[in-house]
Amino acid sequence: MVEVTVDPLSRIEGHYRINTEVSEDGVITDAQSNGLVFRGFERALQHHDPRDAALFTMRICGVCPVCHSITAANALDDLFGVADQVPKNALVMRNVHQAMNFIASHAAHIYVLWGPDLANPAYRDILTQHGDLGNAVWGELSGRFMPLVNQEGGTRYPAGSSYVAALREFRRLHEGIALIAGKMPHPVLQHVGGVVYSPTVADIQKLISYVSQTARFVENFTLGVPPETWIENTYRASSPESAVNFVIERLQELLDNSLNNNDFSHASGWGDVPLFAAFGSELIGETMLGLPVSLKLDRSGGYKDPNTIGFLSYGVFFQA
Amino acid sequence: MGGSGVNNEGLLEEFKNLDFIKMDRRTFIKAVGALGASLFLQTYKSDIAKAFNGLPETKVLWLHGVMDSGCSISMLDGENPDILEFLQLFNLNLLYHEVLMMQQGIFVDGQLANTSDLNSEVLLEEILENERGYVLIAEGAIANGPHGSGKYMVLGGKIYKDVFERAARNASVIVAIGQCATNSGVNAAESEISDLMDHRGVAFTLEDPSKGIVDLLGIDTPVVNINGCPAHPDWVFLTIGAIALGKIRVPDDLPEVLDRWYRPKVFYPPDHTVHDNCPRRGFYDRGEFETTVGGPKCLWKLGCKGPYSHADCALRHWNGHVNFCPQAGSPCIGCVQPGFPDSTRPFYVEIEDAGIVNTNLDTIAGVAIAGGLIAAGAHALRRTVLRKPEEKEGTTEESALERTGGEK
Numbered sequence: 001m002v003e004v005t006v007d008p009l010s011r012i013e014g015h016y017r018i019n020t021e022v023s024e025d026g027v028i029t030d031a032q033s034n035g036l037v038f039r040g041f042e043r044a045l046q047h048h049d050p051r052d053a054a055l056f057t058m059r060i061c062g063v064c065p066v067c068h069s070i071t072a073a074n075a076l077d078d079l080f081g082v083a084d085q086v087p088k089n090a091l092v093m094r095n096v097h098q099a100m101n102f103i104a105s106h107a108a109h110i111y112v113l114w115g116p117d118l119a120n121p122a123y124r125d126i127l128t129q130h131g132d133l134g135n136a137v138w139g140e141l142s143g144r145f146m147p148l149v150n151q152e153g154g155t156r157y158p159a160g161s162s163y164v165a166a167l168r169e170f171r172r173l174h175e176g177i178a179l180i181a182g183k184m185p186h187p188v189l190q191h192v193g194g195v196v197y198s199p200t201v202a203d204i205q206k207l208i209s210y211v212s213q214t215a216r217f218v219e220n221f222t223l224g225v226p227p228e229t230w231i232e233n234t235y236r237a238s239s240p241e242s243a244v245n246f247v248i249e250r251l252q253e254l255l256d257n258s259l260n261n262n263d264f265s266h267a268s269g270w271g272d273v274p275l276f277a278a279f280g281s282e283l284i285g286e287t288m289l290g291l292p293v294s295l296k297l298d299r300s301g302g303y304k305d306p307n308t309i310g311f312l313s314y315g316v317f318f319q320a
Numbered sequence: 321m322g323g324s325g326v327n328n329e330g331l332l333e334e335f336k337n338l339d340f341i342k343m344d345r346r347t348f349i350k351a352v353g354a355l356g357a358s359l360f361l362q363t364y365k366s367d368i369a370k371a372f373n374g375l376p377e378t379k380v381l382w383l384h385g386v387m388d389s390g391c392s393i394s395m396l397d398g399e400n401p402d403i404l405e406f407l408q409l410f411n412l413n414l415l416y417h418e419v420l421m422m423q424q425g426i427f428v429d430g431q432l433a434n435t436s437d438l439n440s441e442v443l444l445e446e447i448l449e450n451e452r453g454y455v456l457i458a459e460g461a462i463a464n465g466p467h468g469s470g471k472y473m474v475l476g477g478k479i480y481k482d483v484f485e486r487a488a489r490n491a492s493v494i495v496a497i498g499q500c501a502t503n504s505g506v507n508a509a510e511s512e513i514s515d516l517m518d519h520r521g522v523a524f525t526l527e528d529p530s531k532g533i534v535d536l537l538g539i540d541t542p543v544v545n546i547n548g549c550p551a552h553p554d555w556v557f558l559t560i561g562a563i564a565l566g567k568i569r570v571p572d573d574l575p576e577v578l579d580r581w582y583r584p585k586v587f588y589p590p591d592h593t594v595h596d597n598c599p600r601r602g603f604y605d606r607g608e609f610e611t612t613v614g615g616p617k618c619l620w621k622l623g624c625k626g627p628y629s630h631a632d633c634a635l636r637h638w639n640g641h642v643n644f645c646p647q648a649g650s651p652c653i654g655c656v657q658p659g660f661p662d663s664t665r666p667f668y669v670e671i672e673d674a675g676i677v678n679t680n681l682d683t684i685a686g687v688a689i690a691g692g693l694i695a696a697g698a699h700a701l702r703r704t705v706l707r708k709p710e711e712k713e714g715t716t717e718e719s720a721l722e723r724t725g726g727e728k
Contacts, residue, residue, distance in 0.1 A: 002428060003429050004428055006427075007427065007475070009425075010418045010421055010423065010440055011418075011419055012419075014388070015418075015475050036473060037386055037463070038463075039507055039519070040514070043511035043512055043513050043514075044511040048666065049665065049667070049669065056661065059390070059506045059549060060390065061390075062392070062393040062550060063388075063393055064392075065390070119422070120422070121438070122438075147420055147422050148404070148414065149416065149417050149420050149422065151422075151436070159404065170397075171399060171639075175397075175642055177639070178640070179642050180637075181643075183645065185393050185550050186390060187648075188648055188649075191613050194614075197614070197648050197649040197650075243725065257555060266666070269708045301484075307365065
């Protein structure tokens with residue numbers, strides 16, 4: 001048994017430690033997580049004007065302030081007995097506000113906080129054992145997901161293309177939040193009983209534009225197909241099987257075009273999701289598509305019971 | 321020195337079209353001092369995206385203490401320059417940043433594993449051991465509690481106060497970004513346990529200059545404060561840029577360019593508040609005030625702290641320069657002021673009236689319900705209260721000036 005500790009767990013908001021016990025087979029047999037900072041927010045609200053909470057509590061997190069703000073506003077609605085009087089338009093504004101933060105947080109989480117793990121040199125050592133194909137895939141992973149601060153053997157690599165593009169979307173969505181909520185992080189829209197701002201027609205048009213531009217990022221970088229096509233064939237597919245088939249057929253099509261020239265670039269249709277699906281998973285990449293190598297990330301999880309693994313429901317892609 | 325553009329119109333014209341990158345240091349300092357309000361920065365920024373070669377590398381160590389990473393996020397929201405342009409333009413070598421770095425801290429059976437390429441704790445040790453004269457960007461407060469131990473923040477098995485001390489001693493300048501770092505901010509908010517937690521700002525804890533962590537630790541590295549919750553990316557990038565370019569010499573120029581809270585006067589002008597350029601200012605001048613949220617008029621009676629808050633928010637605006645708090649319908653909560661949040665809460669109460677409605681929930685509920693309805697627009701119950709213009713003590717620029725004491 002080996003004790004492996006990750007501390008600090010970087011690339012998150014705040015400070016965190018993970019303690020694990022790893023068996024000789026490389027299986028994690030025990031784990032604890034620890035928050036390493038105490039800020040006493042609950043206490044700082046006591047004996048003060050309760051209305052402050054909608055602007056105060058969000059300062060617990062600079063990445064997801066909106067949900068804390070809305071939660072506080074909901075609690076205040078209850079406290080003042082006005083929960084059933086909050087106008088529908090105010091609820092819509094709350095939802096739009098939260099949704100914008102939700103999308104921006106996806107950009108941050110996937111590309112800035114988690115994505116850099118795919119550019120870990122440990123994966124280079126696995127991939128580059130497999131000739132031109134392995135080298136090409138490593139080139140894509142490191143060229144897309146390298147974080148801003150990195151080093152290897154005295155060399156600094158430029159931040160990855162997907163990483164940088166996701167930061168642009170993050171910034172754009174935050175601008176959208178600021179448009180209706182003053183600024184971001186720590187927007188000022190939420191208030192007991194509703195919200196403090198009613199958007200103009202121009203604001204609404206601009207918000208649509210912000211989100212449309214982000215949808216183009218999702219097409220060009222994330223999926224490699226328009227989001228509408230993806231949703232139509234997965235989320236709205238007639239059955240789980242047809243959704244799986246759509247993904248696999250798409251991957252097969254991409255592979256047919258790329259295996260000769262080892263071009264796995266965004267431009268050749270390899271969005272980040274297809275690249276990750278094909279080369280991240282042993283089951284998809286090696287077993288189903290016959291690829292010579294994968295990162296075997298589907299083998300590193302803790303889903304012992306195959307029946308609990310559903311399409312997209314647990315972060316993996318299909319029924320075992 | 322009045323810091324007022326009004327008295328320096330000739331000077332203002334003279335500086336208006338200067339590019340700060342090309343400006344010599346003396347002119348820069350003169351301009352920063354003379355223009356007071358942020359007019360200067362409109363030119364200060366204009367040519368910033370131009371390629372700049374030959375600038376020596378400046379190393380930057382970015383540490384996160386007791387905070388919410390909101391200032392890192394705010395820096396990611398910066399544009400013209402954005403964070404990548406900022407680092408390139410000023411030839412900054414960002415050595416360590418907990419949110420933006422590849423590495424994690426990894427221990428195997430309690431021992432550090434791998435090298436600094438793969439282990440952030442090895443990297444941090446190497447930096448603290450070997451690097452000198454870097455810019456330390458301090459984001460977040462420093463935990464001193466419980467009982468002076470600093471154990472309310474432990475990172476990589478080390479007490480953060482100790483890490484900060486080592487990093488701060490060997491820095492050429494500490495740039496504290498955001499209210500948690502500058503004044504401890506919400507971490508120091510009054511509560512039954514605030515003394516026990518004892519989260520400290522770098523040079524101040526709230527308005528107390530004797531409670532900064534640097535004093536406690538006997539560190540004499542110069543400190544520049546970029547206040548705000550969060551700090552505006554322009555304020556941070558342009559201050560550090562000016563230091564990297566040698567426009568602001570540390571420590572020689574600091575007494576001239578900083579106010580007594582160590583804030584660059586150019587962004588936190590002693591003679592200028594958020595109120596001065598507020599789009600609702602016309603309503604204030606006519607004595608037309610909102611008493612519930614959601615309307616277009618002055619938010620003074622809803623507790624707006626704009627008249628007390630020395631920052632260029634109303635000129636600069638946030639996130640692509642699209643908006644700022646009072647424009648979006650919320651009273652300014654004074655997040656750049658040293659005493660924030662205690663000196664500015666209750667957020668929705670005029671400073672003179674603070675404490676009165678605190679105990680009367682019925683009054684607040686009445687205001688709040690109407691506010692919510694008006695905010696929503698459609699079926700709003702609009703309750704407009706017109707008032708005669710009132711001269712309030714404490715709203716004039718003169719007394720606002722006195723509150724921050726930013727002038728010599």
